[in-house]
Amino acid sequence: MAVRSVSGYVDDAVATRLQHVARVEGRTPASLVGQALGLYVSLPEAARTSLRRIEALxxxxxxxxxxxxIVRLLLRLDMDLTERRMAEELxxxxxxVRNEEEAAEAALAWERTGGS
Structure with missing residues (x-):
């Protein structure tokens, strides 16, 4: 994937938080900005407009x-992803099993082997 450099301006508080998050996550500030911009520009226009209105008003x-x-939604989707991956792996x-009797037999067999 080809990448291009873009530039912008932020206030000192955002720049300080950006440096901190980059250091904590072991990433570059540019990679964080690229990820954030990628998300923003992928949103529909109505969502971007709403975000700007909420920030301004x-x-x-x-x-x-x-x-x-936003945090709640991200965590819920991450949990869904984790559950799906666990189900696929397990x-x-x-x-x-086709019925409860076979499920009970499988559970007893699993218990006898120590869960392995």
Whole structure:
């Protein structure tokens, strides 16, 4: 994938947070900016407009609520991803059962082998 350099300006508080997050995550500030911009430009125009309106007109509480909702959604989707990957990994190791009786037998067999 070809990459291009872009530039922009941020206030000192954002620059300081950017440096801190980059250091904590072991990434470059440029990679964080690229990721953030990639997400922003991938949003539909209506979402970008709403974000700008909330940033410009929203109260501090409304802006905190927006960040909280974004965090909640990201964590939920990450959990869904984790559950799906676990199911895929474990699925091939689990016995195929057709009914509750076979499930009970499989559970007893698993218990006898110490869960391995």
């Amino acid at each position: 929203g109260t501090a509480q409304e802006q905190d609520h927006l960040r909280g909702e 699925g091939s190791k689990l016995p195929r």
